[in-house]
Amino acid sequence: MPPANAARTVAEDRSAGDDIIVTASRRREKLQDVPGQVGTVSGEDLGKLKAKTLADFAAFTPGVSFQTSTPSTSRVAIRGITTGGTQLNSAIGLYLDDVPVGSSTPFGLGAQALNIGLFDLQRIEVLNGPQGTLYGANALGGTLKYMTNVPDLAETTGRIEGEGGYTAHGAGNGALRAMINVPLADDRVALRAVGVAQWDSGFADDPSHGRDNLGNARTLGGRVTLLAKPTPDLTIRLNAFGQRITSNGLAVSMRDPVTHHPTQGPYDQSYQLEQPSRSSLGLFSGVVDWDWHWAKLTSVTAYQYNSGRTEGDFSVPYSAILGAVLGPAAVKPYLVTTAAQTRRFTQELRLASPDNRSFEWVVGAFYSREKTGQQVNLINAADPSGRLLGIPLGSFDLPSTSREFALFGDATLYVTSKLDATFGVRYSWNHQVFSQYGSGLVPNSANPFGTVFNSSGSDEGVATYLFNLRYHVSPATMIYGRIASGYRPGGPNLITGGGTGNATFDADRLWNYEIGMKTSFAGGRGFLNTSLYHIDWSSIQLSVNRKGVNQLVNGGDARVNGAEMSLSYRLIPEFKLIASGSYTDAKLTTVAPLLGIAYVGARLPLSPRFSLAMAGDYSFDLGSGVTGDLNLAFRHIGQRNAGYPGSSSAPLYKLASYNVVDLSLNLQMGKGWEVGPYVKNLFDVRGEVSASTTANVYVPAAPVPVTLSLPRTIGLTLGRSF
Template structure:
């Protein structure tokens, strides 16, 4: 069945306790003077990047931790509110629920993710390249998070598949038995060129006994639209709602059980795209406007269920994490630009075209780890991992009236393509840190992963033909990491790291009659990262610095292409990414914090991609900015005995980029842009009142450019940043 896979991939083109945003504002038990002194130094950051609790400064790799306080200051509600503040990170989003994460430039498009996602101990999203995992990145509401950890560079040793570019890890707030805690807030926000939205959040922590506590949180957010259709109506509004319930049970000092359920629904009514001229990228229909034959809703459903148990044997601790997660997408896409003229010519009737797209991801995982806890000469972790996925993609193309978008019964089911797949993986891993001297450590890890996959492709209709094909594959990959480090003092770490990451291969589902040149299977692609870095705290812990240099070799790159008329995943070409990342945070005076980070990234192909992909040796990798930086200033001071004031401003700069490889127009040059955000408010005991503005200068940066046929009348789509918005928040925490 020639070309059916093209339909199937057409949619692809932050520790337990109630710490958080206001924890530093609570009175210190030692008195006001001690509390004031504590506020003059930087917080000590604790992370779990190496699957054990440790200070960020001691981790011999490049990790950014976005705290709950930072999330609050940024008024973070979506991925783009905080992910793009991380050095060398980029996000390409066309619609709420459809986003691609990029770290250190590791991206060539395609259908498999290059950045893995974890929710506490649960890997979330698909590991296979057969379920659109690259663009269905979970956008979880951060309202009840302890922090977000972003691990840059390959993380294959401890985190496995799809972490060849890095990892984003959501660390949720755990239940606590120390007392009842409640929090709530309401916000409203008005977007320029659009309408008004609002949100509400609440959480409660209740100890039911000395050994049992439950925490629950919920949220509802109505997102305002700012993209107009032909009638001048905002069409990209939406709503996001859900919550989390978690219980912690500690029947003995040695045994701890924690169960959690995360539920989130995301309903978007349209894309964040405008129609632009394919050569100049200037708006073709006016600012913030698009023309579509059919509406383009996108509904996402996230579910994460986890039970984690730990047992402390004394010198070692055993951990078991059992998870089940699902991701469902139900979307409608206007494909009139691709198929409208074709259908009109074939049937002699003016027609547009709509594509129904449904994706289902179901994933079970089990991980067991045994780790040393005695703090001896060797800290070690050994474990095993198992995951099983069942995924399905369904795409249905219908002919519609090219003016009204109304379905036409005679032209329904012109193409019905379905791909069902199963992914199963077994892995074993080990990691250890040898403390050679008081100042010199050597961290070494390795992981072997083996996966088996089966897929069935079904098709019917005049545009797809009849099909019932099967395929299977299996492969294994060994990944490793080696990181010697030197600590000249307790507050400085210098390290060198070499690490490898991978993305699994898989089968191409093809008819028996497909030519021999069409690959029946595609292999894993791998990245090898060479990194040198320094982390330091100075000036009585009022200054922190991190500087990293890296070089990444990317081999056997997975690409989606067409071979002899068949849409397949192929391996082709190689690339490299090299750069420098820097982060500095300083408290020069009481109440004032200044943070600056930036990255210089040079990511290019080192060999030609397949001709139908369009990339040539020396071409820059898509959507990787050479320069990016963030500057944030935050100031707090008492206004009276009962009132504290605070204010802050941040500036984000995203340098020029190139769009995806495109054989029709080549890579488009996307101009650099900046965003300025600001906020100010007061706290009165447990209450907080705040006003904020996002994108103060009303920057119109382009995030993504579509390919030929992505819009009507020869235009192409361009996803843009949200325009200027103003809002206010009223919050309470007890």
């Protein structure tokens, strides 16, 4: 269960009938009034689900899918807007409160979304469809927002929580979590501090090399927030957030590319080399809200430092690449190390009109400056020097800078008390400079002992648009139409040693056309939201490998047709049912020669055609001050593709559909004590979450590493709120 104050904060964000307040439109608004699909999971529900990572809540937000192999990061897709495992740049906006997190370019591990800790969150918001006017670059598929709890100015509260458990086919898990909220000055200043130490067992083994419990996670994180309200019209919030996740390897099992049967045991893999990973984020922000009565000014200033390091066993592909030139002597264990560090400063200013139900507007400006360093090395692990036949293989130093400046505005005209229309526009200017220092056989085959240098830049201006039409059929039912566009920046490219390839790549863009309905029923005890949409995606950014080097190119167009549904219904005061589902049909509408696809209609990877999640929560009173909640959750993840049918550069592996059932019990006793036993993946299903077919490009019969769902995990949380 979440801290007591977290539950109160969520409750304060509800009005009669459990209407949830969200910030999708950059102003506080009832979820049922937002003209667009917005998925939410409250901090209270995250606690009941025993959610720790994206995998635990993604199915409860329609249209969200993901790919992962390490516990620290995921590739997240919304509404099928992804090119899968080869994607180098994110197609969603990732936010911690009002701050965009991570790199907006492909050079700072931009496609990887850090798994933000879920303890003491107010809620999670998923804004489906392009959010280009208010959230800017990269929000092609939508935006994922982690909303933290703000300090309570009136009351000292806190929580301490311990957790222990065991994962089948793995080992023990444990966690310590704590929160303290302290008012400091007469309801004007308060401090909230959160700390987390968590260790989660891996469950994959490599018996050939004596390694076990691979894919574990060690998480250290903390957050400190200072809230000051010197006057009724002025609020200042200072935030500091830090998190570090380390892992000993990949949670993958080797599968036959044709039969999909395990090549060894069901949780076994075989890699010659160890593959640890590490990701960290430090973020500092200041938010000022100043109500001028005729308008409200919001300033969000932030600085963040992202870093990540991965070590990957690429023995199969590079043995094939180099062996084709140098013969059997080049068949070696090859390690690729990638380290990236991004420093990013962002500043956003917004001015929003009051909620006058006549003419409402938001205008603003956004500035971002990034500086990224990335180092990539190809190493022959069989030689202490890392060389092959005395020749250095490949070392890249890839510094880059990126600047963005944008102006944006949304305006809503209330034509009648029931009908209103919104028009929004954003214009963004992007400037990037990318440099490449490369040495070794791969980047400089003509002189592997020398260094090649390339530097290029790009400038582009991109406009995005929004049009919403909203009609309240009755106080309980609203229908809407939505047209919105989004984009992902282009930029300079990595050049191979032979000088082949494109020096730059262009922005890709999409348009989303959507209709939907939101309604409440049973006297406000139930809510049903539905939407239908069509997306046109053009000049898709694809990653292709040229002479062992990944490049970004524009190749092909796609369309996505889909439907989404979310339901919340309190059947009786003690029992609440929530459900969500989505249908996603994402296909290429052109040939894609760069992927080796010569036909129209290839299905895009990663997103399931069908997904469904349901959870029932029953509250009860045992007397003597003991109350409880019993939560049963079901998740169905449909069949997905890794790679593309018929592709030579991204071979197909069909990921089977799977179902997961979770069960949890939360007991609240006197003096704030809480006990929560739980079982995740009750029936110990081996779900295929994602897969990588990189090696199969060069060796088609190579085993495919498939990321598996968390096996059955039994645990217990013991906490006290005060």
